[in-house]
Amino acid sequence: MRPTLLSLSFLSLLGLSAGQPRHQHLHRHRANRAPVEKRDKITVTDAKYSTTTELPEVVVYVDQNNNPIRTTTETVVYVPLSAETDQTSTPTAESVPLPTKGAQVDKSTPSSSYQQASPTAEQNSSSEVTSAADSYPTSSASASSSAASPSASSGALHGVAYSPYKGNGECKTADEVDADFALIAKDYGVIRLYGVDCDQVATAYAAAKKYGNKLFLGIFDINAVEDGVSTMASGVQNDWDIVDTVSVGNELVNDGGATVDQVLSALSQTRSLLRTAGYEGPVVIVDTFVAVLAHPELCDQSDYCAVNVHPFFDPNTGADGAGSFVTSTVSNIRSKLSDSSKRIVVTETGWPWQGEANGAAVPGMDQQTTALSSIKSAYASNASNVILFTAFNDMWKKAEASTFMAEQFWGMGGRYSPCDE
Structure with a gap:
């Protein structure tokens, strides 16, 4: 493994984040499973410092192909160029093997193992950390699309992710989806879906039309893009005005489910088919922020940058630091984009209200309230x-x-769907 330094002004970053469905019931959050032995310090030569400066920084570990593996926080010593040679050398970190990741729910999912690589380091400026959420326009700057920002009616509200599955794994009926929307519609402008199975586009469309929401739709299976677009068009009855965004995949690069080239090809295919079907809004790839930091072209070729950011999986971030974690992450992503003014949307973030503690990240109802606030x-x-x-x-x-x-x-608020109560 080799670490990449990402300067975050006293905030650490999470390497792996959450994933939402394909109805193979594989939706699970990714976590840092094995501890990485922390070195005392990493030394980096940097001309912008006039004196030796120590800062806590994030180290993103990548394999030899520059694919993100995980993160940890280290103490970094920035040494000016004028310092002694023996002070400026970067120590070699011991490679730490990572376990195979995989899970089995209703169906088996193939596991993938990570390879080790030797460490190097690079640094991004920490001067871009503040107010990342508020400093840039909300409309897409992409010249390749007529991507539109959310409507005025929904723009003042946060979006929320939604799953069309009951607790027993069966698909929710149209009436059950309607009952869900009746509870959440007024609080959220955009409702995010992830796929086209379970007739979810049609049932969500009917509910969104009734309650006044926009839909963030998704093509999860990038090997069935044509069928997905067709199902989507039928589900919304070609009423594309209700669709805020269409996503391609969800964390496929991060999880090893597809290569960068495969996802980019699926993005192009999906956009072309959607344009033919009459949809002129944004089409985006969604992946974790670590995947995007390693492969900013995922955002550069999307109509805006769509990224999942979960503070809970950073053991150094408590609930009260969730907002700063997200905005610092967005700031670092922005520094990697070819167009720094491009819109960045955090497409998943939240906090669990029950579970086990992950270091400083502690689940709980009070903690969820604090993190969401x-x-x-x-x-x-x-x-x-x-x-x-x-x-x-x-x-x-x-x-x-x-x-x-x-x-x-x-x-949100520990709420159960009425069909699961």
């Missing part, structure tokens, strides 16, 4: 650029120690 405060003037995770507890998922037994309990 922190995130909402950070996006107070730009609410449409964040989608909270998730509308209801997802009882169809499997509790796992690797995700701190919290996977089912991310519902």
